Amino acid sequence: MNIQRAGFVGLGLMGAPMAANLVLKGWAVTAWNRSPGALDYLRQLGGSGADSVVQLRDEPVIVFMLPDLAYIEEAASGLLESWKSAPPAAGTAVVVMSSVSPTSVKAFGQRVREASSGHAVVVDAPVSGGTNGAIDGTLAIMAGADHEADFRRLLPLFEAMGTTVRLLGPLGAGSLAKACNQLVVGTTTAALAEAAELAERSGVDVAALYEVLSGGLAGSRVLDQVGPRMARKDYTPTGPAKFMHKDLSFVVESADTAGSAAPMARAGVELYAELKRQGLGDQDLAVVRQTISNLSRMGAVSAAEGTSS
Numbered sequence: 001m002n003i004q005r006a007g008f009v010g011l012g013l014m015g016a017p018m019a020a021n022l023v024l025k026g027w028a029v030t031a032w033n034r035s036p037g038a039l040d041y042l043r044q045l046g047g048s049g050a051d052s053v054v055q056l057r058d059e060p061v062i063v064f065m066l067p068d069l070a071y072i073e074e075a076a077s078g079l080l081e082s083w084k085s086a087p088p089a090a091g092t093a094v095v096v097m098s099s100v101s102p103t104s105v106k107a108f109g110q111r112v113r114e115a116s117s118g119h120a121v122v123v124d125a126p127v128s129g130g131t132n133g134a135i136d137g138t139l140a141i142m143a144g145a146d147h148e149a150d151f152r153r154l155l156p157l158f159e160a161m162g163t164t165v166r167l168l169g170p171l172g173a174g175s176l177a178k179a180c181n182q183l184v185v186g187t188t189t190a191a192l193a194e195a196a197e198l199a200e201r202s203g204v205d206v207a208a209l210y211e212v213l214s215g216g217l218a219g220s221r222v223l224d225q226v227g228p229r230m231a232r233k234d235y236t237p238t239g240p241a242k243f244m245h246k247d248l249s250f251v252v253e254s255a256d257t258a259g260s261a262a263p264m265a266r267a268g269v270e271l272y273a274e275l276k277r278q279g280l281g282d283q284d285l286a287v288v289r290q291t292i293s294n295l296s297r298m299g300a301v302s303a304a305e306g307t308s309s
Contacts, residue, residue: 004028006157007056008063009075010098011038013239014127015065017134018097018161023047025137025160030056032075054078061093061157068246069100069108080115092120093154097141099126099182099243101250102175103257109146109171121150124171125158126178128185130225131238133162140164142181144174179254182247185285187264188222189230189244190271193289196230197296207231226286235283235290242281244288245272 004027008019011033019042022029029047032055033039039049053075056062062079064072076094094112096105102124109122129139139162145151151167158165168177195213196206210227213219229235248268255262275281275291283290 004156005059006061006063007059009053010065013131014134018065020045021137022160027160054082057082057088061095063095063097065097069104072096083116087117087119090119093150094120094122096122096124097127099178099247100175102172102254105175106172122171123150123154124174126174128181137161138163142174142177143167144169144171146170176254179247179250183251183265185222186244186248186268188220189226189285190268190288192223192227192230193292196289197292229284229286230289235287237284240282241285241287242276244285245269245276248272
């Protein structure tokens, strides 16, 4: 990777600023996105657009930042067929930076190896830090690579988008680390939502409560970032809340594989499934407060009906 050149697939809320930072750091980026309009800003910065993912076949590294592995596999299908006909250069890297199943990404790595005649490797490198971290280039990047040399070759790429970059183990380890990250973020956000509803329904100002909590042991980066939105009931999406249900499902899947108990993750899966059932999945993660509020209202109605009967 002496030439800092990369393909980039997926210019959503996270992918667009990540690709932009690569361009701003001197990378020659050619991107593909399902909605062509998202390419305009990247072109203004000096990046290029591709008409298809297949056009990225000769890039030394191709980053995928799509919602889940199923989307990545669909987008990469033509690319893999192209590599079956004419393998890419040895050392080509496919970098999965989305939150995906630790188990499934290993199987994807095997398919990529087979399709490329062993010339391409998959490295999973999911991120944490939200849209602000993506914009500022301060993401935490958790990587899994079967060979440390592959990770080392990709360090310049990662360091153009993040400030905390770690190799956690072989392929899949990055996704497992992200699952653990989401376990903490998802359950902490849910606890903040419960605290907010309990406080407000008891006559306590939520913003004042959060200010006090932030100065004690309950203080956290989750509280700092999500708390103000939750207190204002501002659910403008910085990332769809529905993805937390998927991510916590990966925690449960991994826990079952490892034989590890995961009571908080299982409770979180149920709560975020309820969030989706309430039609709130496209709003910000802070909207879990509205989920709790709706559950409280339904509980009050049920109690009232029980009393009247």
